[in-house]
Amino acid sequence: MNHIEIREIEKSFVENGKVVPVLSGLSLSIEKGEFFTLFGPNGCGKTTLMNMLAGTEHPDKGEIKLYSESKDNYVSYVFQDFRGSLIPWKNVEDNIGFPLKIRGVKKPERTRKVEEIFERFDIKLDPKAKVYALSGGQAQLTSLLRALIVKPEVLILDEPFSALDYKTRLLMTQTIEKIWRAAGITIIFISHDIDEAIYLGDHLAILSERPARVKGMLEIPFKRPRHFKLFGTPEFAAYKKGALEIFLS
Template identity: 35%
Template sequence: MPRADTADLALDRITVGYGRPKARVTAVQDVSLRVAPGEFVVLVGPSGCGKTTLLRIAAGFVEPTRGTATVRGEAPVPGSATGVVFQQPRLFPWRTAGGNVAFALARHGVPRAQRAARTRELLEQVGLAGMEGRRTWELSGGQQQRVAIARTLAGEPRVLLMDEPFAALDALTRERLQEEVRTLAAASGTTVLFVTHSAEEAVLLGSRVLVMAAGPGRIVTELEVGLERGPGTDVAALRGTPEFSRLRGELAAVMRQASPPPRAD
């Protein structure tokens, strides 16, 4: 784990509680994590263990009950050094694909004269070259998520927070976007904190995987992923390697241990 003074993102002893004092529910308890510059860290765990809550704290959307969050040494401010990609694209339906990206560029102070060219660059970067004039309802679910990623990249975030961004997509589209996001992050040096329920996705994307358990939410295991994933890596071939299978199996076993047993009716 990187030291606090070298981390792009640091959460220190984060605790989050809800409800009245006499009926207080602790959702997250004493969670600390650090993500180094350019690192791709994945959070996995059962529903309700606080993964999304930690992302929202890192983005500056939520204040913890106790503990501190910093992005590049400063308290997180929404829309500044962090960009967030949600499970659903949340595009503006009255704008085109290009219009959604251009809106983000305007919010981040890019001069009007530069927006059209930059919009084309960003859409090309996510595999949507020439589609800036398409309406949102003319795009597939995977294409809409690509627009959402391009819109987030418009702010040139130092830290990218991704909350199960591919969960609603079909398997083939999900695999393609996984490869593209990993390549984009590596090429740009962007720091990523990524949430998923999938052991396979976690091993494929993460350089490090943190496993959370619920009741209350806490980190119980850290898994280093030492797979070679340079430019031009054949992701399909990587999935077929013995090391990938070993890591996926090891992580899946830890995730099962961290998940509560089903409740009896």
């Protein structure tokens, strides 16, 4: 069942008095509960597309259909600058619970819900730790849990691992897959790393240079749960080769 349908989206911006097309006739269908990855060159319009899904921007033409069971907790968004989006003078627990505070949830209930999400996803993180004391992976995990605390139907992740070192990226890749499986939500994951996009995704959309259009839509055949050993298999190499041929065509 489709959760999101994007139909013939067009979007332009004005830069230095000139109209710059960003998205051109872009269409996608995303199934409910899937892990959907987007791969494309830098500056092609991936983030603009995600902003439209989140409702912070609107297309010039085309339409986006969101089939939601709730009007309150539909989309959560984790940005590239995850550390900058955290509140530096608050601890981990208060950062994660901040969306609940905005909604008027009292402190004891916020604490209980943070404890629940730690238990649900088997999180090993000090809730009283200050943000400045967190490693990159811990800060990213805090940002991720803050997005999940409101129980969204859709989670958008915009190149969330780009600022992490390689080992931490691998560990976070495993963590996000585990959380997705436990949460049962739809994830849309923007990546500029083809290995990461293939490893995580159920479907992979390959976008063109700006103005972006869909160059290829691939179903990823590898069974879950996945393991890092997949990267070294001939099957993964062959699949990656095919994806890159589409990307570079």
